[in-house]
Amino acid sequence: MSPWRLNRSALGLASALFLAAATASAAEDGPAPASKSHSSSHPGDHAPIGVMGDHLHEKGEVMLSYRYMRMRMDGNRDGTNDLTIAEILDPAGENFPVTPTDMDMQMHMLGIMYAPTDRLTLMGMIPYIKFEMDHETRMGTRFTTESEGVGDVKLTALYGLFRDELHGVHLNAGVSVPSGSINERDETPMGRVRLPYPMQTGSGTWDLLPGLTYTGQADWLSWGAQALGTIRLGRNDLSYRLGHRYDLTAWGAVSPLSFASFGLRLHWEDFADISGDDDGLNPAMVPTADPNRRGGERLNGGVSMNLLAPESWPVVGGHRLAIESLWPLYQSLDGPQLEVDWNVIVGWQAAF
Numbered sequence: 001m002s003p004w005r006l007n008r009s010a011l012g013l014a015s016a017l018f019l020a021a022a023t024a025s026a027a028e029d030g031p032a033p034a035s036k037s038h039s040s041s042h043p044g045d046h047a048p049i050g051v052m053g054d055h056l057h058e059k060g061e062v063m064l065s066y067r068y069m070r071m072r073m074d075g076n077r078d079g080t081n082d083l084t085i086a087e088i089l090d091p092a093g094e095n096f097p098v099t100p101t102d103m104d105m106q107m108h109m110l111g112i113m114y115a116p117t118d119r120l121t122l123m124g125m126i127p128y129i130k131f132e133m134d135h136e137t138r139m140g141t142r143f144t145t146e147s148e149g150v151g152d153v154k155l156t157a158l159y160g161l162f163r164d165e166l167h168g169v170h171l172n173a174g175v176s177v178p179s180g181s182i183n184e185r186d187e188t189p190m191g192r193v194r195l196p197y198p199m200q201t202g203s204g205t206w207d208l209l210p211g212l213t214y215t216g217q218a219d220w221l222s223w224g225a226q227a228l229g230t231i232r233l234g235r236n237d238l239s240y241r242l243g244h245r246y247d248l249t250a251w252g253a254v255s256p257l258s259f260a261s262f263g264l265r266l267h268w269e270d271f272a273d274i275s276g277d278d279d280g281l282n283p284a285m286v287p288t289a290d291p292n293r294r295g296g297e298r299l300n301g302g303v304s305m306n307l308l309a310p311e312s313w314p315v316v317g318g319h320r321l322a323i324e325s326l327w328p329l330y331q332s333l334d335g336p337q338l339e340v341d342w343n344v345i346v347g348w349q350a351a352f
């Protein structure tokens with residue numbers, strides 16, 4: 001099946017809702033607390049690149065962005081205890097005939113932001129995701145499954161609630177469109193089958209993405225915090241829904257140079273198990289096919305750098321280049337489940 005298959009009616013409806021929200025808000029544009037001016041931009045104006053929807057734009061401004069993300073998972077755990085491959089396969093242990101051993105996730109994400117007013121910025125993000133998972137069976141066979149395609153498109157309205165010289169607060173009101181796939185298949189020792197939940201590129205449900213963001217800046221210091229939810233609505237076409245998730249993050253950065261800032265971040269993520277199940281999967285075969293072994297919580301620590309090209313530079317003046325790396329400091333998983341080892345995010349942003 002084509003990785004570019006998109007649910008057109010879903011996309012159309014989401015676009016219409018998005019435009020309606022934009023039009024409604026444009027009409028009520030009063031003496032709003034203005035967002036920060038890009039004419040005096042600063043590398044620490046933006047959060048570490050792994051944070052989305054952290055800033056507003058000035059009326060009429062458009063920003064394009066591209067992010068490349070990679071996540072590496074190696075080894076399994078249950079709770080906070082590491083499990084060996086042998087323990088997962090052992091009939092006297094966890095008793096699964098097959099187990100994942102490691103996984104790579106790569107994501108390319110295109111983003112666009114547009115501010116119809118100083119108070120309102122609209123943001124759209126389109127991910128293209130590639131998964132690779134390695135497995136081992138009780139018979140000693142190793143095999144790899146792969147899937148790739150467009151993920152769930154996210155449309156978010158960022159609405160300024162407050163801003164002064166020092167700091168500001170805005171609302172994140174988003175929706176995740178089920179444009180990704182829940183029917184990715186690949187060859188396995190059991191034949192060509194539908195892949196388990198973590199290999200699917202979409203949730204299959206419309207999801208609400210509510211959130212609140214706080215940012216501050218004083219001279220060469222900047223900081224911020226964001227709370228985001230992912231609330232799944234209903235069930236998908238295979239009669240399950242992924243678990244709701246909650247993300248809390250806080251960061252601080254110093255900008256010792258006019259073109260560079262260096263940041264530290266903490267990110268707490270809490271993700272629940274799946275409700276319902278995909279009838280095509282056998283939860284006794286491999287842990288990834290069990291809807292009750294998908295939840296967990298994780299605290300990540302991140303180190304980041306934002307670079308801002310001087311306005312005087314031709315073509316790339318004002319463009320941003322950023323990198324962030326995150327490592328789990330703590331993770332407790334409903335296992336056996338693959339544990340995260342590290343994440344890297346590289347991004348480019350330019351406003352017009």
Ligand SMILES: [Cu+2]
Binds near residue numbers: 113
């Ligand atoms: Cu932007």
